[in-house]
Amino acid sequence: MRNITIKDIAVHLGISHPTVSRALRDHPAIRKETRELVKKTARELGYIPHSGARMLRRTRSELIGVIFPDVQNDFYSKTMSTLAAAFLHHGYKLVLASSEDRPSVELEQIRSLREARVAGVIIAPTAGLRKEAVSLLGSIPTVQLLRRHPALPAPVVSLDERAGIATAVHHLARKSHTRIGFIGSSNTLSTGRDRAQGYMQAVRDASLALDRSLLFQGPPRPDFGYQSMLSLASSDEPPTAVIVASPELTVGGLLAIRELGMDVPRQLALIAYHDPDWFQLWGPGISCISLPVHDMASAAVSLLLGRMREAQDGEAAHAPDACFMPILIARGTT
Structure with a gap:
């Protein structure tokens, strides 16, 4: 897509481009209503009010934008390390942004990256x-990572979430557990929805009764x-x-277990999600x-480098999705 200009905005609104220019600069001679309309249209069309835009258009951007919901999350922080090293090898630097899992913040971060003329974006999109x-x-050439949003036509690098959770359920069923609880994130997130569906289907496949009172879904935060x-x-x-289908949820779950004085695994077997280093150090080691x-x-x-090359060559993007299989690591909590 070519860069949107002031003249494009003027044509879209049916007004002169000097009027658009003055409105974008909050010139007092332009009515407030007109200024607001021009700015709204500029945002919708993707206009970038950057003083160096002409210069930037002539050079290849060396920046890659990365938008994650929580940069302190162990999965995303480890992912960043790999991304940074790989892109540096190809001559790119990363710009990390946190959406805080809030669509309004996410939008502002995307605007900022667009204004910075990033060459591409990797994003774990919010539900909204x-x-x-x-x-x-x-x-912008874009790739979705871990999460996927149906409205975003960009390839996805994901996990077979259902299969991963099913492996955990079957592992517990083989150890004679018939009442298996599940704590996961909400259905508004693709990851939360897939993990919960994997749990329910696996319980049925193991010929266990599905008791929905054992299923908890909510925000992926320790307090939940x-x-x-x-x-x-x-x-x-x-x-x-x-x-417990999230590292953050696991932190909260372990706090509750400690507060209750429960013996793991004698009173309660536990399987968590992802594998931060501290899982090996907690108690008997967390499965x-x-x-x-x-x-x-x-x-x-x-995937992103491929989409960037296609964009530079003017070719239609046709990158396939990539899906990976998680594996179960059995430790002392089971």
């Missing part, structure tokens, strides 16, 4: 990705993991095993569904 954000990303674990432990028929972080990040780099 705005239409304007989709439009802006449409003019904490409250959910307390609720499961205090129920009339508490589970003998729990799968987990380990994610191939390096392979996923490398695939995202390859």
Whole structure:
């Protein structure tokens, strides 16, 4: 997509381009209503009010934008390390932005990256990705990582979330657990939806009764993991095993387990998601569904570089998705 100019905005609105220019600069001679309309249209069309835009258009950008919901999340921080090293090898530098899992913040970060003329974007989109954000990303080679949003026509590097959770359920079922709890993120996120569906289907496949009172879904934050674990432990028929489908939820769940003084695995078996280093150091070692972080990040780099080459050559993007299989690592908590 070519760069939007002041003249494009003028033609779109049916006004003169000097009027557009003055409106963008908040000139007092232009009515407030006109200034607001011009600015709104400029954002929607993807106009970049950058004083050095002409110079930047003539040179290849050396910047890659990365937008993650939580940069302190172990999965995303480890992914960043691989991305940074791989892109540096190809002559690019990373610009990291956090969406805080808020669509409004995400949109502002995308605008900023667009203004910086990044060569490409890797994003784990929020559930409420705005239409304007989709439009802006449409003019930048983009790859979705871990999460996917149906409105964003960009290739996805993902996990077989359902298969990963199913592996955990079957592992616990083989150890004679019949009441298996599940704590995961909400259905508004593709990851939360797929992991919960994987849990429910695996429970049925293991010929166990699906008790929805054992299924908790909410924001992927420690406090939700904490409250959910307390609720499961205090129920009339508490589970003998729990799968916690997020590192942040695991932190909260472990706080609840410690507060309750529960013996793991004698009173409660536990399987967590991802495999940060500290999982090996907690108690008897936390069994987990380990994610191939390096392979996923490398695939995202390859996909994005391919899309960037296609964009430079004026070719239609046709990059395929990439899906990886997590593996179960059994430790002392099971």
